[in-house]
Amino acid sequence: MSKQQLIAMTHSLIEHAKAGTLEQTDSIVEIPASSYTDPELFEREKKQIFSRLPLMVAPSCELPEAGSYKAMTVAGVPLLLTRDREGKVGAFLNMCTHRGNPVALGEGKASRFVCGYHGWTFKNDGSLIGVASAEDFGPVDKATHCLKKFPVLERAGLIWATLDPNSTLDIEDFLCGYDEMLEHFGFANWHLFSKRTIKGPNWKTAYDGYLDFYHLPVLHANTFGADFFNRANYFAWGPHQRLTTPTVKHDKLGTNESMNLEDVPEKDWPIDALLAGVWTIYPHISIASFYGGSSRGALLSQLFPGDTVGESVTTQYYLMEREPTDQETIDGANQQFDFLKTVVEGEDYATGKRQHDALMSGLMENVLFGRNEGGGQAFHRWTERLVSASDAELKTIFSHQQAAEAAE
Incomplete structure (x- = not known):
């Protein structure tokens, strides 16, 4: 069914391109400038959105094998992701249940974590298995002092976690069926080629850019070119969106290869043509396909609010369909990743x-x-709605949205 949706969207894009049209909203929308600059609103957004909604915290290939782990801080919350020996992903509060010291730093591979303060030991499934000098410390019920668990879901080669251990918002409901579309990328079997972290402006200012083709031939005239397309149609699954330009062609970005889709039978349309454009996962992920060294890749951008209203932090992941083994492909992928740093950070x-x-x-x-x-209009509507919603309303919004998406 989801493959048919991709094909139907592609037909729609072709028809718009042939007619020289694009889908437009009913009117121009005004957004208060203070929504970008108000520090009190910024703090509410961190609390109501980033501390309550499921967040895409890692691509699966960042935890490639049993024992892999990653420690990170998200909106002030220390998070530990692990993959146990059965391959199951866990998400935990990265705080020792003795005094709150983080039990892991950075990333790597470990079957257990020893707190660097007093030596309490936890398995990578979060269970407490050792209290240092237990006879001196006194009796401890280990079962009640495990690392605190967060709701977690691995789907479509991506990992989501909700940074509220008591959340009743179902992650699948939140995804509104969008994960079925993302499955077509095949990220579960992709390779993490490289990653880096860059600093940016207010998180909504940064995210506006991911939802905007209008600026491409102007701001990126020296990188993508002044004749680059500036039109986009939008497809939505709840707050998650795909935007892509109306066209009859499929251009492999990063190469000179192009295909006229009308010259190719529908059954032979390549999957990368069906996935063209930018795919955003609310509230902070952007995915766009590129080619480096003639090998299929994707830039996955993970955006988080910074310490102040005018700051954000983005981790850029360059994922590749296959791990490059020859120097030409490696060099090409590095060149593409460096080019995208210039586009995003420098422009x-x-x-x-x-x-x-x-x-x-x-x-x-x-x-x-x-x-x-x-x-952009839809993004700001959803943000305003979710910032104001109670926990109970949040659950209702997405359970109804998931039901509506399933019924279509």
């Missing part, structure tokens, strides 16, 4: 920082999202 985020500094003057009341910027 998108540098512009976003200037934009944020200007908005901080307080002299602009509203910013505009045009009828051709439906993705």
Whole structure:
């Protein structure tokens, strides 16, 4: 069924391209400029969105084998991801249940974690298995002092976790069937080629750019080119979106290869043509396909709010369909990844920082999202709605949304 959805979307894009049209919203939308600059709203967003909603915390290939682990901090919460010997992923509060010291740092491979403060030991399934000098410390019920678990789901080669151990929001409901679409990338079997972390502007300013083709031939005239497309149609699954340009061609970004889809039978359309564009996972993930060294890859951008309203942090993952083994492919992938750093950090985020500094003057009341910027309009509607929703309302919103998506 999801493959047929991809094909139907592609037919829609072809028809719009032939007619010279795109799907537009009913009207231009105004967003208060203060939504980017208000520090109190920024703190509410971290609490109501990043501390309550499922977040895509890692691609599966970042924890490639049993014993793999990764420690990270998300919106002030220390998180530990592990893969146990059966291959199951766990998500835990990275705090020793003795005094709260993190039990793991960085990433690597381990079957157990020893706290560097007093030596308490935990298995990678979170269970407490050793209290240092237990006879001196006194009796401890190990079963009640395991690492605190977070809800976690591995699906479509991606790992989601909810940083509220008491959350009743089902992660599958939150995904609204979008995970079925993401399965077509095949990320479960992909290779993590490289990653890096870059700093950016306010998280919504940064995310606006992922939902915007309108700026491509202007801001990226020196990288993508001044004749690059600037139109996009938007497809939504709850708050998650795909945006892609109306076209009859499939261009392999990063190569000179192009295919006219009308010259190819539908059954022979390649999967990368069906997955063209930018796929966003609310509230902080962007996925776009590229080719480096003639090998299929994807830039997965993981965006988190920074310490202040004007800051964000993005981890860029360059995933590859196959692990490169020859130097030409490795060099090509490195060149593509470096090019994307220039585009995002040197152009998108540098512009976003200037934009944020200007908005901080307080002299602009509203910013505009045009009828051709439906993705940004939807993003801000969802953000405003979810920031205001209670925990009970949050669960209802997504259970109803999941039911509606399934019924279509």
